[in-house]
Amino acid sequence: MGLGGYLTWTAVAREIIKKYGKNIKLMPVEQHGSFYKFLYAHKDIEIFKDNEDFCLSYNQGSLNNNLILPLVLNNPNANYCKQDTPTKAFHRTDKHIIEQVCELYDISDPVLRCYLKPQAADWWFKEKIGKWFNTTISIHQSPPPFITIEPNSKTNYTPNRSYPFEKWQNIVNALKDKIPFVQVGAERSRVLDNVIDWTGKSSFKNTAGMISYSKLFLSSEGGLVHAATAVDTKSVVIITGYQSEKMVAYPQNINVNIATHGPCGLKAECPDCKRDAVNHDWREIVSLIKEELCL
Numbered sequence: 187m188g189l190g191g192y193l194t195w196t197a198v199a200r201e202i203i204k205k206y207g208k209n210i211k212l213m214p215v216e217q218h219g220s221f222y223k224f225l226y227a228h229k230d231i232e233i234f235k236d237n238e239d240f241c242l243s244y245n246q247g248s249l250n251n252n253l254i255l256p257l258v259l260n261n262p263n264a265n266y267c268k269q270d271t272p273t274k275a276f277h278r279t280d281k282h283i284i285e286q287v288c289e290l291y292d293i294s295d296p297v298l299r300c301y302l303k304p305q306a307a308d309w310w311f312k313e314k315i316g317k318w319f320n321t322t323i324s325i326h327q328s329p330p331p332f333i334t335i336e337p338n339s340k341t342n343y344t345p346n347r348s349y350p351f352e353k354w355q356n357i358v359n360a361l362k363d364k365i366p367f368v369q370v371g372a373e374r375s376r377v378l379d380n381v382i383d384w385t386g387k388s389s390f391k392n393t394a395g396m397i398s399y400s401k402l403f404l405s406s407e408g409g410l411v412h413a414a415t416a417v418d419t420k421s422v423v424i425i426t427g428y429q430s431e432k433m434v435a436y437p438q439n440i441n442v443n444i445a446t447h448g449p450c451g452l453k454a455e456c457p458d459c460k461r462d463a464v465n466h467d468w469r470e471i472v473s474l475i476k477e478e479l480c481l
């Protein structure tokens with residue numbers, strides 16, 4: 187499971203506590219046969235740190251007579267991927283991922299918004315942003331408007347969620363004189379021209395923090411889109427034919443579904459996903475951004 191997958195559990199946790207009581211702590215575990223494996227050493231566990239809904243050890247969770255509910259992250263019934271073959275993932279597509287997991291806990295109509303808190307404080311972000319714009323931003327001031335963008339998709343599982351880098355570049359070029367762009371993402375990412383480069387500069391949580399200061403976040407479907415919901419920044423999200431829109435899209439976002447096929451679930455390069463990406467007119471994204479931000 188990637189960071190995005192872990193983030194969807196934060197939405198589930200909030201709903202469980204809303205329904206079953208505040209004295210419940212959720213302990214993320216994996217189940218192996220009859221045994222639970224604690225996940226405190228897992229690299230992605232930072233998503234659950236600093237979140238009061240979770241406890242990362244039994245001792246911490248059981249303080250104040252709290253009840254502990256093991257959250258079995260590898261429960262196959264909670265997994266939107268119903269079958270995973272070497273070439274194809276078969277998804278359950280009738281509901282959003284968060285709704286699918288909530289169903290297990292008898293919760294309907296969950297709020298589709300993840301939970302995550304940046305590690306750094308407000309002043310830290312404003313200092314960085316101030317440097318980009320050669321100004322000083324006090325803690326009482328809002329930073330100048332900018333857009334955050336992640337043009338690179340994670341391709342280790344499938345290449346079929348990505349949108350052509352050149353088209354992201356065209357979008358930036360068409361709007362750069364009206365609003366600055368800040369590229370976020372992992373270290374050693376391919377970086378666009380005409381952007382402020384924030385790749386590899388902070389943790390995943392602080393990247394979400396930086397997105398929170400932006401007017402809009404642009405990306406194809408992926409982990410940072412889940413993160414942006416947690417910081418209440420609207421995203422313009424490209425959704426390809428790899429997966430169903432219903433399963434991944436957040437209603438608060440501007441979702442641009444470019445699929446003419448699917449959901450294909452293909453792990454190797456899909457000719458239909460490729461054709462959809464080639465055929466899509468990037469100017470549609472420019473118009474949507476202009477309309478949203480009144481540019």
Ligand SMILES: [Zn+2]
Pocket residue numbers: 346427428447448450451452456457458459460
């Ligand atoms: Zn496809």
